[in-house]
Amino acid sequence: MISKNLLVLTVLAVFLLSTIPAMAVVGGNASALSVKNITTNKNLTKANTGTAAGIHAYTDAKAGYLQAKQNYLDAKTNFIAYRLQFAERDRTAFLKGQTFMVAGVDQLLKYIDSLSSKVNETRAFSDSEKNDLMIELVGYAGTLEADKNSMQAASTIDELRTATNKTRDDWNTIKPQLKRIAGEIILAKAGAVVAKAETASTKLDARITELNAAGKDTTKLEKISAQVKTKIANTKEKVAQAKAKLAEVKSGGNAQGLLTAADQFVKQANRWMLEMQYLLGQAVREIKHLETGQEGPEPNNATVMGKTPMEDDGNETEDD
Amino acid sequence: MKILIAVLMLVILVAGCVGQTQGAQGQPPTGGASTSALDSSLQGITNDLNDMNTDSSDLSTPSVDLTVP
Numbered sequence: 001m002i003s004k005n006l007l008v009l010t011v012l013a014v015f016l017l018s019t020i021p022a023m024a025v026v027g028g029n030a031s032a033l034s035v036k037n038i039t040t041n042k043n044l045t046k047a048n049t050g051t052a053a054g055i056h057a058y059t060d061a062k063a064g065y066l067q068a069k070q071n072y073l074d075a076k077t078n079f080i081a082y083r084l085q086f087a088e089r090d091r092t093a094f095l096k097g098q099t100f101m102v103a104g105v106d107q108l109l110k111y112i113d114s115l116s117s118k119v120n121e122t123r124a125f126s127d128s129e130k131n132d133l134m135i136e137l138v139g140y141a142g143t144l145e146a147d148k149n150s151m152q153a154a155s156t157i158d159e160l161r162t163a164t165n166k167t168r169d170d171w172n173t174i175k176p177q178l179k180r181i182a183g184e185i186i187l188a189k190a191g192a193v194v195a196k197a198e199t200a201s202t203k204l205d206a207r208i209t210e211l212n213a214a215g216k217d218t219t220k221l222e223k224i225s226a227q228v229k230t231k232i233a234n235t236k237e238k239v240a241q242a243k244a245k246l247a248e249v250k251s252g253g254n255a256q257g258l259l260t261a262a263d264q265f266v267k268q269a270n271r272w273m274l275e276m277q278y279l280l281g282q283a284v285r286e287i288k289h290l291e292t293g294q295e296g297p298e299p300n301n302a303t304v305m306g307k308t309p310m311e312d313d314g315n316e317t318e319d320d
Numbered sequence: 321m322k323i324l325i326a327v328l329m330l331v332i333l334v335a336g337c338v339g340q341t342q343g344a345q346g347q348p349p350t351g352g353a354s355t356s357a358l359d360s361s362l363q364g365i366t367n368d369l370n371d372m373n374t375d376s377s378d379l380s381t382p383s384v385d386l387t388v389p
Contacts, residue, residue: 062378069382076385083389097388104384111382118379161388168386175381182379189372193365200361207354266376273369280362287355299362302369309379 061110061117068103068110075103089157098151101164105148108171112141115181124188133181140174176255180246182309183262187246190239190269197232197276201225204283216290224283231276238269246310256312263310270305277302 079086079100085093119125119133147170150163204225208218242265245258281299288296 072384087389101386101388104386107382107384115379118375157388164386164388171384171386178381182381185379186372186376189368189375193368193372196361196365196368200358200365203354203358203361207358210354270369270373277362277365277369280358280365284355284359284362287358291352291355300366302366303373305373306377307380308376309381311380313380313383 055121058114058117058121061114065107065110065114068107072100072103072107075100086157094157094160097157098154098160101151101160101167102148105144105151105167108144109141109148112137112144112178115178115185116141118185119181122185122188124192125185129188133184136177137181140178143170143174176249176259179259179310180249180255180262183242183246183259183266186266186309187239187243190235190266190273193273194232194235194239197228197235197273197280200280201228201232204228204280207287211287211290218290221283221286221290224279224286228276228279228283231272231279235269235272235276238265238272241265242269259310260312263308263312266308266310267305274302274304 075096079093079096082090082093082096086097116134116137119130119137122130125133144167147163147167151160151167154160154163204221208221208225211221212218242262245262245265249255249258249262278299278301281301285296285299288294
């Protein structure tokens with residue numbers, strides 16, 4: 001009797017014990033899934049992409065701007081040949097000069113149009129931020145539209161000169177603010193990249209913990225993780241400094257100096273972000289190496305930032 | 321007999337624990353899904369940086385000559 005009980009007890013114990021490793025593995029998977037669920041934030045992953053309609057509108061607006069730019073260059077070429085006659089108040093030369101000036105303002109208006117579309121499609125902006133920027137841009141467009149009407153209404157060189165001088169003064173006031181808005185777009189996008197990087201950093205740490213528990217050597221990954229955190233902190237600092245400079249531009253500070261400073265901070269932030277992206281790529285590569293024992297390909301690197309919208313482009317009214 | 325049962329249970333328990341430890345160490349590192357999620361995040365960051373840099377060039381303000389000769 002006793003030996004029968006013993007046999008039953010033994011079989012039961014062996015069965016229960018044999019399920020423990022399997023249960024532990026299931027628990028591990030559940031943990032990984034929960035990390036995935038927490039870190040796959042749809043708002044963050046979509047924050048910088050814009051809607052399809054928004055992107056389409058920007059593509060159209062950009063094409064319109066580029067066409068206006070070409071029209072301006074053509075009008076300029078047509079006018080240059082008549083420059084001497086213009087000074088002699090020749091009627092044909094006057095009309096070509098007028099067309100050239102109007103084409104210049106048209107180009108500015110189309111630029112504002114494309115900037116508005118970009119603001120609208122930038123999901124890193126809140127609705128309130130978008131609204132404030134759009135109101136501002138509509139105001140600038142209204143000023144330049146009125147200037148354009150004055151140019152078109154001019155019937156003499158003197159009237160055209162007066163209208164053009166007013167336009168130039170307005171543009172020199174508006175231009176720094178447009179540079180500021182373009183900078184705010186770039187910084188909003190940088191903020192979205194930082195948010196994504198913080199999420200990626202959390203995922204990286206979770207994976208390190210899992211690999212460590214599985215007995216893998218995670219020394220290299222831990223070092224990369226620490227470096228990523230440093231790059232994120234550095235980026236946030238530079239983004240905040242650039243934002244502060246742009247805020248001063250908005251409140252009427254010395255625009256050119258502030259924009260140059262903001263430009264430098266953005267370039268520094270971009271450098272930190274590129275290094276952060278490179279490190280995350282190396283982390284993914286190392287993880288795959290630990291998982292499979294094979295060296296994977298080098299990850300793709302992001303492109304290096306060239307000119308920023310805040311960059312000083314020399315004389316405010318002369319063409320490049 | 322009770323002592324014999326207790327000893328037997330203890331042996332089974334120890335054997336089970338050892339087996340569990342070895343089993344865990346022998347498992348390939350799980351979490352392919354979380355690696356894939358990290359990879360996706362990286363791709364998103366790369367795309368955003370590329371877009372940001374394109375915008376940075378595209379949004380440069382135009383220069384126009386607004387001077388009547």
